[in-house]
Amino acid sequence: MTRGAWGYDDGVSSRPEVSLAERKRQLVAHELTEAALRLLAREGFDAVTIDEIATTAGVSKRTFFRYFASKEDVVVQLLADLGAGMRTELATRPTDEHPSAALLAAVRVPIAACGDHVDRALSVVQLILRTPALLGRFLERQAQWREELTRELADRLGLDADAELYPRLAAGMALTAFDAVLHRWSASDGREDPIALLDDAFAVIAPSLDATDGRPSAN
Amino acid sequence: MTRGAWGYDDGVSSRPEVSLAERKRQLVAHELTEAALRLLAREGFDAVTIDEIATTAGVSKRTFFRYFASKEDVVVQLLADLGAGMRTELATRPTDEHPSAALLAAVRVPIAACGDHVDRALSVVQLILRTPALLGRFLERQAQWREELTRELADRLGLDADAELYPRLAAGMALTAFDAVLHRWSASDGREDPIALLDDAFAVIAPSLDATDGRPSAN
């Protein structure tokens, strides 16, 4: 599990069932990502131009934009799978499970992926948290995740996501835990166990997620 | 109270204690903000260039950048006071107050400001929530608020903000409530009472904020 997150295990594995064109595409994407990550981590986000990244990867600037929508996208793209994994995990949890347990299981997916690829994940996360422009894009991404989790959770509970506060609050709290764990993990340079941190965080927020008394019944 | 939020009541009030130069600066800033808001709301964010905004306000593009750091900044700047208000409110709450009560009081400040200037606040909030680029900047801003609230809360409780999860989680949950309320309020076109929504939201999240059992004691 958590296979393929933090992308492109080595980028050149030959799988006969994938077309040549597709493998070429993946190769170029891989080359661009590696070049970008190396340059950005070394020089800083603003000091590196897209032209440099493209030239380093051996393609033109125009080709860069055929693979990524923006300079930020090269980095944030790496996290796209994480959100998808979270959402599908929540969708496959049994419906009678407590929201807190289901959300914990969902958030555990991307956190476990970090724990499985510490070095790579850490450099990306630290780069993002250190760079305002990247942080902005990352938060946009997170806002999408929150929206998806909200819908999924509302479906689970048979609530209207637009009329009830609970689904959005629960999704937001789960992502708050995700965020807090990421900060702590990044600040500790990956030395702390992210899953243990996540369990701690959920121990704090779980009371709200499970309590039904504060939840408005209508309106 | 909430005076001055959503900025520049009318921009030309003559106060003798303020220097002429300062009043001119405020006038230009006011003119730029009004021009930007009118154009952006009508044409959409991407369809309006900075040159248009500046020309409409009667200044040059160069001067625009002497007042605002970016096109997004014109809009998001309007919310800057809200964050400051929140933080200072939290700082002035009595230290023996429950964290949930103190945070509710703090978040109530910007929410009340929305309720006091429904039409203006609503158009800005809806513009932000509808425009990805603006949402990104707004979320960056919110991340700063979360950082500040975290520090303030840690000070209140005598905890280390970097070693304990609770302050960051509590601040994040309060902002999650803020965000959920903003979404609902925007979706209802300002018809729902934002303060009532906020009270509902805090009724949901309060159990976690008050419970001390889940809070890690050390490490």
Place this chain on the structure above:
DNA sequence: CCTTTCGTGTCACTCGGTGTCAAGCAGTCA
């Protein structure tokens, strides 16, 4: 009256991002 200071406009430049077009290359059919 002269000088300093400050805000501004003009110009030139870099970089992010996009549309367009022609060239290269693989696969297909004849």
Place this chain on the structure above:
DNA sequence: TGACTGCTTGACACCGAGTGACACGAAAGG
């Protein structure tokens, strides 16, 4: 072998965001 098709790419031109440099005019101060 040759023509046709579809896809990817590089080259080029272009727009808008954002910045640095400089010169000008108005206000403040001696």
